[in-house]
Structure formats: structure tokens, C-alpha cells
Amino acid sequence: MSSLSELVSWLDSYLEIGAITDSSWNGLQVEGSTEVTKVALAVDAGHEVFVKVAASNSQLMIVHHGHFWDRVDPSLTKDSRQRLSPLLDEDISLYAAHLPLDRHLEVGNNAELLRVLGAKVADPWHFHEGINVSWLGEYTDGLPRQELLSRIQEHVTPDAHVLPFGPDAISRVAVITGSGRSGGFYEAVAAGADTYITGDPAYVYHAAKDMGVNVIFAGHYATETFGVKALGVKLAEQFGVDTEYIDVPTGI
Numbered sequence: 001m002s003s004l005s006e007l008v009s010w011l012d013s014y015l016e017i018g019a020i021t022d023s024s025w026n027g028l029q030v031e032g033s034t035e036v037t038k039v040a041l042a043v044d045a046g047h048e049v050f051v052k053v054a055a056s057n058s059q060l061m062i063v064h065h066g067h068f069w070d071r072v073d074p075s076l077t078k079d080s081r082q083r084l085s086p087l088l089d090e091d092i093s094l095y096a097a098h099l100p101l102d103r104h105l106e107v108g109n110n111a112e113l114l115r116v117l118g119a120k121v122a123d124p125w126h127f128h129e130g131i132n133v134s135w136l137g138e139y140t141d142g143l144p145r146q147e148l149l150s151r152i153q154e155h156v157t158p159d160a161h162v163l164p165f166g167p168d169a170i171s172r173v174a175v176i177t178g179s180g181r182s183g184g185f186y187e188a189v190a191a192g193a194d195t196y197i198t199g200d201p202a203y204v205y206h207a208a209k210d211m212g213v214n215v216i217f218a219g220h221y222a223t224e225t226f227g228v229k230a231l232g233v234k235l236a237e238q239f240g241v242d243t244e245y246i247d248v249p250t251g252i
Contacts, residue, residue: 024098066096166214
């Protein structure tokens with residue numbers, strides 16, 4: 001058993017919550033029980049997810065996409081109270097880590113995805129206000145494009161969409177989990193990547209074809225499961241608490 005305050009303090013420090021500005025209200029968003037024996041981890045906040053967390057007998061929930069955001073009214077309206085009711089009724093705390101979890105070198109979405117795909121995590125890239133959010137990956141001996149796609153289909157999603165316009169032997173991969181948009185594609189090209197992997201589709205078909213770059217869209221949700229899973233393992237090692245990953249795929 002660990003105290004909520006101890007866990008939150010460690011998470012804030014380990015994830016460097018205050019190191020980067022974000023539209024997410026990162027950190028503790030809902031305060032519940034002061035004692036924690038089990039932590040649930042999920043990609044998203046949402047009523048359906050909260051119900052599953054309440055059924056898991058957890059006292060703390062950690063998500064990548066939290067409930068509170070800069071552009072969302074924080075008032076506890078009837079709708080927001082209903083959304084949060086499974087947590088409020090069971091005294092469950094909610095902790096969110098958006099960009100801090102994307103960028104973390106040890107348990108971050110981007111670094112973990114590169115490791116899952118067998119790439120060496122190399123240089124930092126994709127900067128937000130001067131702070132990197134992601135990392136480049138390298139295949140020293142080159143990796144056949146079909147092998148990379150096979151790894152994505154096995155470990156990420158069977159439904160990846162590929163623009164196979166770059167070299168067949170891949171050596172430098174730029175990854176932005178979730179939504180890298182078209183801006184991420186052009187950053188990847190500028191960083192010397194021959195392959196760009198992100199979640200949400202971006203309209204870069206002709207640009208990728210003309211520039212000779214492979215592009216793989218592997219799903220927003222599917223590419224962002226890795227950070228919370230890795231964080232759960234770290235928490236279990238650090239504090240001896242039980243952890244459970246709550247999987248609620250969105251198909252997006």
C-alpha cells in the first residue's frame with residue numbers, strides 16, 4: 001500500500017510534469033482515497049473507461065488523455081458530474097499525463113513505440129516551445145519496409161495504412177504517436193527521416209510521393225497504449241502496487 005500523495009509526488013517528478021506547457025491539465029485532476037493498493041492505467045478518460053476502472057477495485061487511475069483541458073469548461077456541470085460519477089462514487093483519483101508521457105525517454109509513448117518496433121532510440125526531435133516531444137529511431141543495418149509493417153501489424157494494429165513511397169530499406173524513422181498531422185511529416189523530412197509513423201491520417205499523399213518518404217498511419221489510440229503500459233510496470237516495480245491496464249479501443 002502507498003499513499004496517494006507519495007505516488008503523485010513521484011509521478012510529478014519522474015514524468016517532469018512541469019517541464020513542458022500543454023493544453024492538458026497534467027497531474028492530479030481528481031483527488032480520491034488517500035491510500036492506494038491498486039492503480040488502473042488507460043489511454044483515455046471517459047465514462048465507459050471509468051466504469052471499468054471502478055470495477056477493477058483501483059484507487060488511482062492514470063490516463064494519457066485526461067478530463068480537464070485548457071479549452072474545456074472545468075465547471076462541474078450535470079454532464080461532467082455524470083461522466084465522472086464512477087470515480088467520485090468510489091473515491092478514485094484521476095491523474096493525467098499528456099505531453100509529459102509522450103516525450104519521456106524511459107516510459108514515453110514515442111520511445112516505447114520505437115523499442116517495440118526494434119529501432120534504436122536516437123536523437124530528440126519534434127519540439128514544442130523548444131522542448132522535444134519525440135525521438136528519432138534508427139535501424140543501423142536497414143530494415144525492409146515489409147518487415148516494419150509486419151511488426152506494426154503484430155504489435156500495434158492490423159489496420160495500418162501505408163504510403164510506400166520511400167526506400168524499401170528503412171534506416172531512419174520519425175515517430176509521433178497520436179496526432180502528428182502534416183506538420184509532423186514535414187518536420188520528419190527536415191530531420192532526415194525516410195519513414196514517418198503517426199496515428200491519425202494526414203493529407204500528405206502527394207508530398208510523400210514527391211519527396212520519396214514512407215508514411216504509416218497506425219491509429220491514434222493504438223499508438224498511444226505503450227506509455228501507460230510501461231508506466232504501470234514502473235509503478236509496480238517502484239511501489240509494489242498492483243496495476244491493471246484498462247483497454248477500451250476507440251477504433252480511431
